[in-house]
Amino acid sequence: MKTAMNGWMMGCIACMACSSTVGTWAQTTLEVEVLAEDMTVPWDLVWGPDNHVWCMEKTGRITRTNPDTKVLEEVHALSGVYQSWDNSGAHAMALHPDFPRTPFIYVHYAYGEWRSRLSRLRYSIPQRRVVDEEVLIPDFRGNSSHNGSRLMEGPDGHLYMAMGDAYSKMNAQNLESLSGKILRMDWDGNAIPDNPYGNLIYSWGHRNPQGLVFSDAGQLYASEHGPATDDEVNLIQKGANYGWPLIEGPCDSPMEEALCDSLDARDPLASWSPTQAPCGMDYFDHPSIPEWENSLLLTFLKKQHLRILHLDETGTEVTHEDSILYNEYGRLRDVLVAPNGRVFVSTSNQEINGWNYLAAEEDDRILELVNPDFFYDALEPVNDLNEVFLTQLLETPQAEGKVFPQPAREGVSMFLSETVEQVDVYVYDMSGRMVVGAEPHALHGPGLLYVRLGALQTGLYVLEVRAENGERWTSTVLVKRD
Structure with a gap:
């Protein structure tokens, strides 16, 4: 060669x-x-x-x-x-x-x-x-x-x-x-x-x-x-x-x-x-x-x-x-x-x-x-990885009420209507007992909610989200602890 x-x-x-x-x-x-x-x-x-x-x-x-x-x-x-x-x-x-x-x-x-x-x-x-x-x-x-x-x-x-x-x-x-x-x-x-x-x-x-x-x-x-x-x-x-x-x-x-x-x-x-x-x-x-x-x-x-x-x-x-x-x-x-x-x-x-x-x-x-003589295209560094995460989610075709990831560990995200700014969040276990209740949540981005579930044990739960304008979303959530 x-x-x-x-x-x-x-x-x-x-x-x-x-x-x-x-x-x-x-x-x-x-x-x-x-x-x-x-x-x-x-x-x-x-x-x-x-x-x-x-x-x-x-x-x-x-x-x-x-x-x-x-x-x-x-x-x-x-x-x-x-x-x-x-x-x-x-x-x-x-x-x-x-x-x-x-x-x-x-x-x-x-x-x-x-x-x-x-x-x-x-x-x-x-x-x-x-x-x-x-x-x-x-x-x-x-x-x-x-x-x-x-x-x-x-x-x-x-x-x-x-x-x-x-x-x-x-x-x-x-x-x-x-x-x-x-x-x-x-x-x-x-x-x-x-x-x-x-x-x-x-x-x-x-x-x-x-x-x-x-x-x-x-x-x-x-x-x-x-x-x-x-x-x-x-x-x-x-x-x-x-x-x-x-x-x-x-x-x-x-x-x-x-x-x-x-x-x-x-x-x-x-x-x-x-x-x-x-x-x-x-x-x-x-x-x-x-x-x-x-x-x-x-x-x-x-x-x-x-x-x-x-x-x-x-x-x-x-x-x-x-x-x-x-x-x-x-x-x-x-x-x-x-x-x-x-x-x-x-x-x-x-x-x-x-x-x-x-x-x-x-x-x-x-x-x-x-190369000091070359104008490099701007690739703006994002210091907070959460910003990258939100950008990826918001670029994804959205389906209202979709919950991810499943199974969840620390928390879950849910797509909502982009007109919603704040919601109340409720979580129920399979016996109907409320384990998270009436907690107001601001959205992380337009139409995107994140809910922390770190205190919950492994099991199946129901997530309910209520907006001030009367809109409501529900979904089952599987929580898994390693």
């Missing part, structure tokens, strides 16, 4: 200040600004529906940062995260596509020396905190490293997950094991019926993939650590075998060519020797940096840079590569492209596996790469 520097790349200028130039191209000069600091290995960056940068650190700490004001809020701290001397810890995070209306945060983390799990956290809008953890897949094989991983929503609406081989390399070729695979599931952790092998497996033969992204055209790419040679970026295809551990990198030796034929193994889109430790990855196609349009942005740990892999029109070949941030901020763990073309990169210098000598006083950090 071709790996040449483009002629219009002018080089990188040292950058340690809050905002300074890091790269100049034919049309673009980039500067770096610090978004957040004093973090511990910010492993996974996710863009939220609140237009905040969400982050999960290796410790299990989850934060959201306003990209304009740079105010950071801690959302949750996972308990029981196992951090080895090497790389195990909290590894991947995704928000439900309908978050926060569907209030789930998905996380993958090690909980012991040899095990990891996929869980979903329930975020309570009224309480503004995580109130519950449900384990979806309890017992992935784990190790001190090689746990992967990444979580990514696919264009088909399903959840994709990259898993390492957990130092049991032959499991990557074992279709009974989930190690060394790309997985595809629904948002409850169940296999999709048309998966190629009748289980969660979507592709196999992977060593330690730590980057996963879809292009705008719907193509899936994964970055993968090699052993001593042949780091890889692969174009992932349904049911395909990517060769590990029988094949490393492209099929470029007589023995590997024979194996590739017998395994029907796929060659990588790009590979590098000796290894440079590729990690998080995102797809870029935005006029904010025109020279990067239709490219993969890939962070590197060992070689400490951000690499731009320029794709051809089909997305099946890398035409050339460029790199910036070489040795400027240490190890780079992840990269995130916002919908308006803003680019964020996280460092990974507070490692406990011998690399923490790189750590600066401010590490670890989330950085932003900025």
Whole structure:
């Protein structure tokens, strides 16, 4: 695979200040600004529906940062995260596509020396905190490293997950094991019926993939650590075998060519020797940096840079590569492209596996790469997730009297007439006894009522809502306590 520097790349200028130039191209000069600091290995960056940068650190700490004001809020701290001397810890995070209306945060983390799990956290809008953890897949094989991983929503609406081989390399070729695979599931952790092998497996033969992204055209790419040679970026295809551990990198030796034929193994889109430790990855196609349009942005740990892999029109070949941030901020763990073309990169210098000598006083950090000459579309950050929740609900076709969610835990919402401003709320148990009575409630938004039910026990209830103008709504409500 071709790996040449483009002629219009002018080089990188040292950058340690809050905002300074890091790269100049034919049309673009980039500067770096610090978004957040004093973090511990910010492993996974996710863009939220609140237009905040969400982050999960290796410790299990989850934060959201306003990209304009740079105010950071801690959302949750996972308990029981196992951090080895090497790389195990909290590894991947995704928000439900309908978050926060569907209030789930998905996380993958090690909980012991040899095990990891996929869980979903329930975020309570009224309480503004995580109130519950449900384990979806309890017992992935784990190790001190090689746990992967990444979580990514696919264009088909399903959840994709990259898993390492957990130092049991032959499991990557074992279709009974989930190690060394790309997985595809629904948002409850169940296999999709048309998966190629009748289980969660979507592709196999992977060593330690730590980057996963879809292009705008719907193509899936994964970055993968090699052993001593042949780091890889692969174009992932349904049911395909990517060769590990029988094949490393492209099929470029007589023995590997024979194996590739017998395994029907796929060659990588790009590979590098000796290894440079590729990690998080995102797809870029935005006029904010025109020279990067239709490219993969890939962070590197060992070689400490951000690499731009320029794709051809089909997305099946890398035409050339460029790199910036070489040795400027240490190890780079992840990269995130916002919908308006803003680019964020996280460092990974507070490692406990011998690399923490790189750590600066401010590490670890989330950085932003900025084109000062580009006018970025405004994506106004919403500091209160309740505002996002209300916006999602009010954009939904409404049916008066509809109550959700069912079952309820902390409370329920009901759609009412938009002309109503205040109502009285009554709740009855199944014996007819009033358990909540004559409580006046102001609406949360036009036609939207929220009722707290935190004091009620598990059971079936009747909710009655009365408006001053004589309108009345009733509905059964199922309350469930875990």
